[in-house]
Amino acid sequence: MYSLTPEQVKIRKAVREFAEGEFRKVARELDAKETFDDRLWKKAAELGFLAVFVEEKYDGMGMGYLDQCVIVEEFARVDLGIAHAIESTFFGTQLIQMIGSEDQKTKYLPPICGGSMRMGMAITEPDAGSDVSSVSTTAVLDKDAYVINGSKVFITNANLADFLVVLCVTDPDNPKKHQRFSTIIVETDRPGYSATAYHGKLSLRASNTGDVVLKNVRVSKENLLGKAGQGFYNIMEFFNRSRVQVSALGVGTAQGALDKALGHVRKRSQFGKPLADLQLVQGKIAEMATKTEAARSLCYRAASLLDAGTPDPALSSMAKWYCAEVAVQVADEAIQLHGGYGILEEYDVAHYWRNAKVLEIFEGSKEVEKVIIAKKILGRY
Numbered sequence: 326m327y328s329l330t331p332e333q334v335k336i337r338k339a340v341r342e343f344a345e346g347e348f349r350k351v352a353r354e355l356d357a358k359e360t361f362d363d364r365l366w367k368k369a370a371e372l373g374f375l376a377v378f379v380e381e382k383y384d385g386m387g388m389g390y391l392d393q394c395v396i397v398e399e400f401a402r403v404d405l406g407i408a409h410a411i412e413s414t415f416f417g418t419q420l421i422q423m424i425g426s427e428d429q430k431t432k433y434l435p436p437i438c439g440g441s442m443r444m445g446m447a448i449t450e451p452d453a454g455s456d457v458s459s460v461s462t463t464a465v466l467d468k469d470a471y472v473i474n475g476s477k478v479f480i481t482n483a484n485l486a487d488f489l490v491v492l493c494v495t496d497p498d499n500p501k502k503h504q505r506f507s508t509i510i511v512e513t514d515r516p517g518y519s520a521t522a523y524h525g526k527l528s529l530r531a532s533n534t535g536d537v538v539l540k541n542v543r544v545s546k547e548n549l550l551g552k553a554g555q556g557f558y559n560i561m562e563f564f565n566r567s568r569v570q571v572s573a574l575g576v577g578t579a580q581g582a583l584d585k586a587l588g589h590v591r592k593r594s595q596f597g598k599p600l601a602d603l604q605l606v607q608g609k610i611a612e613m614a615t616k617t618e619a620a621r622s623l624c625y626r627a628a629s630l631l632d633a634g635t636p637d638p639a640l641s642s643m644a645k646w647y648c649a650e651v652a653v654q655v656a657d658e659a660i661q662l663h664g665g666y667g668i669l670e671e672y673d674v675a676h677y678w679r680n681a682k683v684l685e686i687f688e689g690s691k692e693v694e695k696v697i698i699a700k701k702i703l704g705r706y
């Protein structure tokens with residue numbers, strides 16, 4: 326059910342060539358300078374690697390979520406910071422595709438797929454992280470506009486996005502807490518929008534993250550994405566899809582770290598023989614490879630369910646949690662197998678661990694993923 330087709334194998338080869346050829350030579354410098362080179366994003370767009378699940382009539386490739394996972398896996402295999410900077414440009418297109426009006430799809434999807442517009446999702450707030458239903462940013466209808474006030478934190482592309490999908494409270498008095506929210510598209514050039522970037526992050530230094538303040542920001546009421554009062558549910562549906570994409574980032578990170586470890590243990594000799602000849606080292610390699618392959622299977626299976634139109638929140642969460650954890654574990658062992666050289670950035674392995682860590686935190690921490698899995702299995706979802 327979830328083995329790759331010959332076409333997907335071809336895509337993987339093309340993406341690998343692109344990522345190996347373009348990312349590796351600049352990755353450490355972009356990371357050190359906490360910046361990104363937009364030419365990589367534009368080139369990825371030219372090659373048709375962005376939001377490939379978008380229908381062809383909106384300039385997408387009409388492919389699936391599994392295809393997208395194969396692509397971002399290969400990006401992350403070289404560098405998760407660059408992979409995230411590129412894949413986050415279309416972070417949220419899944420939602421526009423699912424529930425956007427025809428006008429919204431026509432306006433936003435083609436430039437996103439073509440690499441001339443960048444978006445983001447603004448959910449997290451100072452007092453609403455894991456508990457999404459505590460979001461307090463308000464959107465009040467005033468004639469033909471929503472007036473938005475509030476603040477968001479940890480927003481990817483806060484300083485770069487052309488627009489964000491913002492989770493707002495639109496019906497604060499609704500007795501049903503989860504029906505108080507709406508998702509609204511906010512153009513970042515509106516008066517009252519401001520963003521401040523973070524510096525000195527452990528992970529994803531090539532990818533922009535920042536705080537957003539929304540002060541009396543007016544957007545057209547046509548910017549409502551989906552139905553009023555459905556925002557919380559929209560975000561949960563979005564997470565079912567985006568978590569699978571994050572799991573693919575984990576698979577790629579684990580594979581990249583494993584590749585590095587293999588290269589090192591073949592070259593480095595101690596006790597008169599290559600490290601690769603020591604049985605305890607072989608045991609580590611076997612465990613790293615098995616975990617990576619198990620993670621890949623879970624990711625591809627979750628993506629296949631999305632493509633079949635039968636998303637399973639538990640499986641999406643299993644994939645997200647497991648693949649992120651495997652990325653951290655495999656990257657940790659890859660550094661261990663490098664010995665002291667592992668902590669030197671020039672050996673190109675430390676960043677796999679630094680970057681992997683965030684995969685266990687954003688898009689739902691691993692603890693939150695386990696809560697979802699348990700709820701689903703216990704029939705309480």
Ligand SMILES: Cc1cc2nc3c(=O)[nH]c(=O)nc-3n(C[C@H](O)[C@H](O)[C@H](O)COP(=O)(O)OP(=O)(O)OC[C@H]3O[C@@H](n4cnc5c(N)ncnc54)[C@H](O)[C@@H]3O)c2cc1C
Pocket residue numbers: 445446447448449453454455456478479480481482529534683686687688689690691692693696
């Ligand atoms: C680099 C980066 C990029 C991000 N990009 C975005 C973005 O684009 N848009 C956006 O909206 N958000 C974004 N986030 C925010 C991210 O989704 C949140 O950090 C995440 O949801 C966790 O929220 P929090 O940081 O407030 O942690 P908290 O909710 O305070 O949780 C802290 C810890 O408590 C534990 N915990 C919490 N709840 C439970 C529970 N129910 N059971 C057991 N343990 C629990 C977990 O260990 C968790 O890690 C980003 C974060 C980072 C680091």
